[in-house]
Amino acid sequence: MKFSKAEIEAVIAASPRITVPFNKLALSPDYQVRPSGSTSKMSIAELAASIRASGVLQNLIVIKGPRSQFEVCAGGRRLEALTVLVTGGDIPDNYPVPVLVVPADKALIASLAENCFHVPMQPADEFSVFAKLIAEGKSVEDVAAAFGVTPLVVKRRMKLSTVSPKLMALFRDEKISLDCLMVLASIDDHERQEQTWANLPSWNRSPDHLRQMLTQGEIDSGKDSVARFVTLKAYEKAGGSLRRDLFSDNDKTAYLLDAPLLDRLALDKLQKTARQSAVEGWKWIEVRARYNFEEFSKHGEVRKARRTPDAREAAAIAELEAQIATRHERLETLADQENDDAGEDAEFLKLEAEAEALQAQVTALEDALSVWPTELVAQAGCVVFVGNAGTAEIKRGLIRPEDRNGVVDAAREAVKGSPHHGTHSALVSLPAANTRPVHSEKLMRRLTAHRVAAIQAELMFRPDVALAAITAQLAIKLIRDGFRCFRGSDDALNVSATDTHDGLRGEAEDMTESPAWKQFDTERQAWVQRLPRTSEAMLPWLLQQEQTTVMQLLTLLVASSVTGVSGVEREKQSTDALATALNLDMTKWWTATSTSYLSHVSKSRILDVVTEAAGANAASPLAALKKDDAVTGAEQTIAGTGWLPACLRTLTPTVAQQEAESTEEEAQAA
Numbered sequence: 001m002k003f004s005k006a007e008i009e010a011v012i013a014a015s016p017r018i019t020v021p022f023n024k025l026a027l028s029p030d031y032q033v034r035p036s037g038s039t040s041k042m043s044i045a046e047l048a049a050s051i052r053a054s055g056v057l058q059n060l061i062v063i064k065g066p067r068s069q070f071e072v073c074a075g076g077r078r079l080e081a082l083t084v085l086v087t088g089g090d091i092p093d094n095y096p097v098p099v100l101v102v103p104a105d106k107a108l109i110a111s112l113a114e115n116c117f118h119v120p121m122q123p124a125d126e127f128s129v130f131a132k133l134i135a136e137g138k139s140v141e142d143v144a145a146a147f148g149v150t151p152l153v154v155k156r157r158m159k160l161s162t163v164s165p166k167l168m169a170l171f172r173d174e175k176i177s178l179d180c181l182m183v184l185a186s187i188d189d190h191e192r193q194e195q196t197w198a199n200l201p202s203w204n205r206s207p208d209h210l211r212q213m214l215t216q217g218e219i220d221s222g223k224d225s226v227a228r229f230v231t232l233k234a235y236e237k238a239g240g241s242l243r244r245d246l247f248s249d250n251d252k253t254a255y256l257l258d259a260p261l262l263d264r265l266a267l268d269k270l271q272k273t274a275r276q277s278a279v280e281g282w283k284w285i286e287v288r289a290r291y292n293f294e295e296f297s298k299h300g301e302v303r304k305a306r307r308t309p310d311a312r313e314a315a316a317i318a319e320l321e322a323q324i325a326t327r328h329e330r331l332e333t334l335a336d337q338e339n340d341d342a343g344e345d346a347e348f349l350k351l352e353a354e355a356e357a358l359q360a361q362v363t364a365l366e367d368a369l370s371v372w373p374t375e376l377v378a379q380a381g382c383v384v385f386v387g388n389a390g391t392a393e394i395k396r397g398l399i400r401p402e403d404r405n406g407v408v409d410a411a412r413e414a415v416k417g418s419p420h421h422g423t424h425s426a427l428v429s430l431p432a433a434n435t436r437p438v439h440s441e442k443l444m445r446r447l448t449a450h451r452v453a454a455i456q457a458e459l460m461f462r463p464d465v466a467l468a469a470i471t472a473q474l475a476i477k478l479i480r481d482g483f484r485c486f487r488g489s490d491d492a493l494n495v496s497a498t499d500t501h502d503g504l505r506g507e508a509e510d511m512t513e514s515p516a517w518k519q520f521d522t523e524r525q526a527w528v529q530r531l532p533r534t535s536e537a538m539l540p541w542l543l544q545q546e547q548t549t550v551m552q553l554l555t556l557l558v559a560s561s562v563t564g565v566s567g568v569e570r571e572k573q574s575t576d577a578l579a580t581a582l583n584l585d586m587t588k589w590w591t592a593t594s595t596s597y598l599s600h601v602s603k604s605r606i607l608d609v610v611t612e613a614a615g616a617n618a619a620s621p622l623a624a625l626k627k628d629d630a631v632t633g634a635e636q637t638i639a640g641t642g643w644l645p646a647c648l649r650t651l652t653p654t655v656a657q658q659e660a661e662s663t664e665e666e667a668q669a670a
Helices: 005-014 041-054 076-087 104-117 123-135 140-147 151-162 165-172 178-184 190-199 207-214 225-230 232-237 259-278 311-336 342-369 401-417 441-459 463-478 482-488 502-506 515-530 535-543 547-560 576-582 603-614 616-624 627-638 653-669
Strands: 017-021 025-027 060-064 070-074 096-101 242-244 254-256 284-287 300-302 381-386 392-399
Touching: 025 076, 041 076, 070 076, 070 096, 123 140, 123 151, 140 151, 151 178, 165 178, 165 190, 178 190, 178 207, 190 207, 225 232, 225 259, 225 381, 232 242, 232 254, 232 259, 259 284, 259 381, 259 392, 300 401, 311 342, 392 401, 441 463, 441 502, 441 515, 441 547, 441 576, 463 547, 463 576, 515 547, 603 616, 603 627, 616 627
Parallel strands: 025 070, 060 096, 284 381
Antiparallel strands: 017 096, 060 070, 242 254, 300 392, 381 392
8 A cells, every 4th residue: 555745744734743641652563664673772772862861852653542542653763762761760651752643544654654754843843952952062963963864954944043933933834835934044134034024925925036035135146147257255255245045055155245345356357358458459448347238328339341351261261161062962962862871870960060160160260351440449449347157248349429420430431441341331330319208217117017007907807809919929929930020029918927917016106006906916816816726736627617717817817917118118019909909098097197297207398298188378377387386286287188198098999000001011021
């Protein structure tokens, strides 16, 4: 007969733990899995000494016997050690022994659990026992040896002492998992532990999500590219403060707490690379710990130009290409043959490898022909930084805004002197002219977050639109040119099943007060309570439901994946098609007030808004007011008008159809 671990755990969980006088215990002849005499007397003597010093640390498993007696079905060694102590007068015969009382028909299962699976104490209880032994002078290694665990296990259990008593009580009540408790124990601040746990949504109390919240502002030495570049050893040598996670699977991982020191060490280490790049002749060189693309968004870029190969280089390329062609011809011949000859298979693989090696040589020669135009290098610069791989990288050819005109003139001269360069625009790439946006990036993210929340709230009750949306998304990715569409389109859904709803709270301070966000969150919480707890049970449960129920769930899931938060005001948004399909009316979900909009834009913008919403006559009196007064007046004036900023407006079906047709025509032409 075989028993699963789940069956054994169920028996243990359902059985009471009590203490029983030693003189009420007797060894059961029926349920002992381990035969008597299988343990040496020396080990019993050692166990007796341990019990005399620290008590019985692991309960015995018993069943009720006749006349208030209990029969021990698991824990015979401990009973034998207790007998030695009673016989020697070290403990009284009514010594209280901790036991787990199981039903007689479950005794064999419990005995198997004790001897095969070894059911351990609860970690919180282990901590209490370990702490007692260490307080008595035992070393970590001694405690580990006594319990048959590694010293790391003892250290981890001792680390649980840093957990708030409130959280420890929740753990004992099985309201916090051990994995989450260990994450909480990685920091010592009880208040922060409790606040972090309280702020976790009930549906996402995973150890990984909890760890992300606790380590905000800290730098993971194993994942952060700059930390890997500097190395943990160099950071510690420089006196950098850090926090080690005793519960991490990687004992080399640490969380660095001094970001300025880390960046300074990185800058020092990058100086060697900067000196090497200086000989290339760039006008300026900046050294950064990290390359922030947004900081250089206003910079133009110099492009490499292909110089004409000299006679030796041209001959080398031609020779390599001829060798590649010969091998490709032989490969085609072998591919056309239908026989399965092992020798030909080996030849095929050999020719493929040779062709790839030859092509690599051609690529290297071609790369050598692409050079930075000397005339432009003297007016452009480069940035030395730590790349994602944790190594020094160089971003070359950057043009500062004040150098644009000079670089363009130099590019024109370079083209005149070298006709093979093409036009001057082929050598220089400049960003579009800079215009001040109407809305800041933060405000745009806030506004578009509210739009996403509204779409989610309406989409969860429109299964027809949800089904069409996810089908369209899959068709784009799997039937159309997936790579081109992935790189060139702005998806409205994240079909990789990433939830976007909860992240909206981080985009807008007032999101949790939004009617749309509340409505969707209430519906989702209802499904959280309704769905099975395990992934294994999900499909069987769904197969038993009505199709309407399954469709309702699918609709909610599609809605929860809607994305579209952006800090840039665009002519078209990724959510336009969904908004049009839903006939989205944002006036139901959002109103322009001082806190939601007017206080975050310029006074001139406020006047434009009032003019658009209520007319020039209404806006005119506000022009003479200070901004705070203008905000108050504007809020009162546009109240009830239903005014919306352009990013929250929905295209009419006719306009949306016209734009879709225009886009399709452009795609076909391309």
